Amino acid sequence: MLTGPFLTRLWRICGALLVATGTIMGALTAHLPDAHFAEGGRAIARSAMEMQMWQGLALVALGLGLTQRPNRLLLCGGCGVLLGTLLFCAGVYDTAFTGHHGSHIAPSGGSLLIASWLALAIGWMRRA
Known part of the structure; x- marks a missing residue:
């Protein structure tokens, strides 16, 4: 059960x-020969890797910070951050x-x- x-x-x-x-992707982005990337792809991959790293750290913080009973908006927001990160980064790496x-x-x-970060903001406002 969720x-x-x-x-x-x-x-x-x-x-x-x-x-x-994301650390692995950072190493690949830094060290793979240019032939492995599309034109301008190294910079595009670096952007995806940075987004992945920030969102990953944010998920860890969300998981550590929601020790009290989270409301539905907070739960939906956190799940959306996870799914959104996977979709966004996969598309950009592609x-x-x-x-x-x-x-x-x-x-x-x-x-x-x-939308997920907005849901989190609203969820935290409702908690106060």
């Missing part, structure tokens, strides 16, 4: 995994390595991230 303690633990675990894989811009995954993930 309870607060389960979700906050999941966010900590997934946040740590995002940071770990563009960086293949050069294909046809995917709607990155914009959908980015929109979900924005």
